[in-house]
Structures are given as C-alpha cells and as structure tokens.
Amino acid sequence: MREQVIHPWPLRLMHWVNAFAIIMMIGSGWQIYDASPLFGFTFPSAITVGGWLAGAIAWHLACMWLLVLNGLAYAAWSLASGHYRKLLPIRPREVWHDFTAALTLKLRHERGVYNAVQRLLYVVVLLAGLVAVVSGLAIWKPVQLWYLCDLCGGYFAARYVHFTAMSVISLFIAVHLILVALVPRTLPPMLTGGRLP
Amino acid sequence: MTKRRDLLMRAMALGLATPLAGCDLEDPDHPDLADKFLHMMSAWNDRVQAALFDPHTLAPTFRPDQITQPPRFNAFYDISQVLVIDPATYKLELGGQIADKTPWTLTQLNALPQQGQITRLVCVEGWRVIGQWAGVPLAYFLRRVGADLTCRYVAFRCADGYYSSIDMASALHPQTILALQFLGQPLTPAFGAPVRLRIPTKLGFKNPKQIMQLAVTNIYPGGYWEDQGYNWFSGS
Numbered sequence: 001m002r003e004q005v006i007h008p009w010p011l012r013l014m015h016w017v018n019a020f021a022i023i024m025m026i027g028s029g030w031q032i033y034d035a036s037p038l039f040g041f042t043f044p045s046a047i048t049v050g051g052w053l054a055g056a057i058a059w060h061l062a063c064m065w066l067l068v069l070n071g072l073a074y075a076a077w078s079l080a081s082g083h084y085r086k087l088l089p090i091r092p093r094e095v096w097h098d099f100t101a102a103l104t105l106k107l108r109h110e111r112g113v114y115n116a117v118q119r120l121l122y123v124v125v126l127l128a129g130l131v132a133v134v135s136g137l138a139i140w141k142p143v144q145l146w147y148l149c150d151l152c153g154g155y156f157a158a159r160y161v162h163f164t165a166m167s168v169i170s171l172f173i174a175v176h177l178i179l180v181a182l183v184p185r186t187l188p189p190m191l192t193g194g195r196l197p
Numbered sequence: 198m199t200k201r202r203d204l205l206m207r208a209m210a211l212g213l214a215t216p217l218a219g220c221d222l223e224d225p226d227h228p229d230l231a232d233k234f235l236h237m238m239s240a241w242n243d244r245v246q247a248a249l250f251d252p253h254t255l256a257p258t259f260r261p262d263q264i265t266q267p268p269r270f271n272a273f274y275d276i277s278q279v280l281v282i283d284p285a286t287y288k289l290e291l292g293g294q295i296a297d298k299t300p301w302t303l304t305q306l307n308a309l310p311q312q313g314q315i316t317r318l319v320c321v322e323g324w325r326v327i328g329q330w331a332g333v334p335l336a337y338f339l340r341r342v343g344a345d346l347t348c349r350y351v352a353f354r355c356a357d358g359y360y361s362s363i364d365m366a367s368a369l370h371p372q373t374i375l376a377l378q379f380l381g382q383p384l385t386p387a388f389g390a391p392v393r394l395r396i397p398t399k400l401g402f403k404n405p406k407q408i409m410q411l412a413v414t415n416i417y418p419g420g421y422w423e424d425q426g427y428n429w430f431s432g433s
C-alpha cells in the first residue's frame with residue numbers, strides 16, 4: 001500500500017503560490033491605502049510593496065490574477081479530491097473544546113487532521129479571501145461590475161469591506177505563523193509533503 | 198527550533214525584500230525584469246477592461262443634494278499655479294483622423310447640444326467626489342467633425358502640459374462629454390476652463406482639464422500619468 005502524504009503536492013504548490021500572492025496583495029494594498037487613508041493612520045512604507053502608488057497598483061492588479069486563479073484551482077481541486085471534507089463540520093461545541101484545550105496547551109497536534117479551531121479558521125480565511133476578491137473587483141470596476149459594488153453597499157463602503165477582509169486575512173496569517181513557530185514540525189510537511197504515521 | 202524559525206523569518210524577509218528592491222516602475226527609461234512583467238500585466242488588464250466595457254452600462258447618477266461641497270481641486274501642481282486661459286481667444290484645435298479640422302471657439306462649442314450629469318469622480322488614490330458637469334457629448338462632437346470612429350484612440354493635450362488618451366469605445370459612451378460647465382456655471386480655471394473631458398466610466402486622471410488639442414489616432418498616445426506607470430485604460 002502506498003504511503004499517504006500529509007499534504008499532497010497540489011496543496012503544497014497552491015499554498016506557496018497563495019503565500020506569495022497574498023503577501024504581494026497585502027503589501028501593495030497597504031501602499032494603495034496610504035494614498036487615501038480610511039483611518040487615522042498609514043502603513044510605514046518599509047512594509048509596503050511597490051514603492052509608490054503606480055507601482056503598488058501595478059503589483060496589486062498583476063498579483064490579483066495569481067490570487068484568483070490559484071484560489072479557483074484550490075476550489076476545483078478541493079471539490080474534486082474531497083479535500084474540502086477535512087474543513088467540515090464546524091460545530092461550536094468542538095470549536096470551544098479545542099480552543100480551550102489549545103489555550104491550556106493540552107491540544108495535541110494530529111498530523112493530517114484539522115482540529116475544530118483549525119477548521120473554523122481555515123473556513124473563515126477562505127471566506128475573507130472571497131470577500132476581499134469581490135470587494136476588490138467592486139472598487140476596481142464600480143461601473144461595469146456595479147452589481148458587486150451594490151453588493152458591498154456602494155463604492156465608499158466597498159473600500160471598508162475590502163480593508164476588513166484584509167484585516168481578517170492578516171490576523172489569520174499572524175496566528176498561522178505563531179502556531180508554526182510554536183509547533184515547527186508542521187512546517188516541513190508543507191514543503192516535502194511529509195508522511196502519515 | 199530556533200534555527201528553523203530563523204530560516205522561516207529569513208525566507209519571509211527575502212520574499213518581502215525581493216519585490217521591494219527597485220521593482221516599482223520609478224524609472225520608465227530603465228525598466229528591470231519586474232517592471233517589464235508589470236507592464237505586460239498592465240497591458241493585459243487594458244485588454245480585460247476593454248472586453249468588460251459595456252457601452253450601454255451607465256455610471257451611477259446622483260441627486261443634487263449629494264454633490265460634494267466644496268468641490269475638491271486636484272492636479273499635479275498647486276491651485277495657485279493654475280493657468281488662466283482667455284475664453285475670448287480660446288480655440289480647440291483638432292488633429293489626426295478628423296475630416297474637418299477647423300478649430301472651435303468657446304461660443305461655437307456652447308452653441309452645440311449640451312448634456313448634464315451628476316456623477317461620481319473616483320480618483321486613482323481611492324477618494325471620490327460627486328459633481329455636476331454639463332457639455333457637449335463627445336460622440337456627437339466626433340461625428341460632427343467627421344472623426345474616423347474606427348480609430349483606436351482619442352488623445353487630449355492640455356494647456357498645463359498634461360496629456361491623456363482614451364479608447365474609442367469609451368469616447369463614444371453616452372456619458373462622455375466635453376464639459377463646459379461645472380456646478381451649473383461655466384468652468385473655472387481650477388476645474389478645467391475652458392474645456393475639460395468628463396468621463397465617469399474612467400478614473401479621475403483620465404478626465405483632462407484645459408484641453409487645447411483633441412486628436413483621433415491609431416498611434417498609442419499615452420498620457421502624463423500613464424507614461425509613468427499608471428494603467429492606461431483605467432476604466433471604472
């Protein structure tokens with residue numbers, strides 16, 4: 001019988017493509033935000049991408065294709081391979097149980113299995129990605145894609161929706177990286193595939 | 198464990214630093230590899246936007262009480278440096294693939310059919326204002342002067358050195374006008390007097406002010422901001 005990998009190669013490939021795309025989207029997005037801030041702060045230029053507004057927009061509108069095509073590939077692969085079933089179900093009781101267990105450092109990491117908190121976070125960040133794309137298209141094309149703009153509550157609101165989606169994704173990345181740092185043995189399988197025991 | 202974390206941090210820093218190192222379109226004369234990639238993607242986005250463009254989709258219109266007050270001045274220079282052009286001697290020059298290139302005085306332009314609109318101007322920076330403009334529909338004007346409507350571009354040159362260009366399909370859109378009025382009054386110099394383009398299906402910088410020359414052409418004319426790296430089509 002064939003050994004089972006923890007992360008099959010399409011998932012690993014899409015994960016790292018997504019990591020690159022999302023870093024570029026957030027970095028250039030921060031630079032674009034700085035041209036007309038929604039709140040009383042700007043992002044330091046050292047952590048933005050593109051150097052100035054034109055460069056940032058160029059990166060943003062180039063990498064959006066990578067993000068969207070990769071996202072569509074993930075959705076197709078996930079449905080075809082049945083991977084999406086690993087993200088379900090999400091039951092509040094289980095989420096609460098695993099969450100408190102994690103906080104008290106009692107939650108065991110089982111290779112190849114998503115715990116309830118992981119499932120919730122992955123589904124939330126996927127939805128945030130969807131909201132980011134829809135609101136981003138609404139901001140890019142408020143006339144031609146007016147229905148997406150309406151869906152976001154108009155052009156003005158769409159910028160806030162877009163910012164909120166970015167914030168959720170950024171928070172996810174922070175938690176994601178902290179967890180990888182705390183349980184570093186989860187990193188190699190995302191590079192090599194790993195083997196299930 | 199520390200080593201691995203270091204590696205991770207270094208990989209992340211590398212991922213962030215690589216695009217930061219000069220790939221920013223800042224030197225149009227010396228594009229590096231990343232700049233070439235960005236120009237290629239921008240050209241692709243021009244084509245996608247042209248395909249998305251529906252000549253029958255109208256930009257949203259607004260009520261008079263939604264008009265932004267006071268109006269917001271915007272240019273690549275300060276409001277104190279705005280040129281004042283004598284409306285009495287002004288003439289709009291025509292060039293390129295146009296049958297009748299006789300220049301137009303302001304009086305003649307004012308005698309043409311006028312159309313008003315209360316629309317939203319979205320700046321590439323992200324802010325937006327709502328304003329009221331009125332003027333000659335560009336489609337009407339182009340037909341009137343015998344422009345070759347099969348050409349790809351309509352180009353504009355302005356008194357202040359600004360220039361820009363739009364695709365023919367957007368030029369013929371029913372809401373694209375050669376604006377002569379703003380907020381119910383003749384244009385003021387700061388807001389584009391004597392003639393400006395008002396095109397609510399494109400971003401603000403595609404709405405050149407103080408237009409002196411209009412040309413119809415198949416040769417890509419570029420634009421002041423476009424040549425510095427901003428996306429050419431920049432449709433809304």
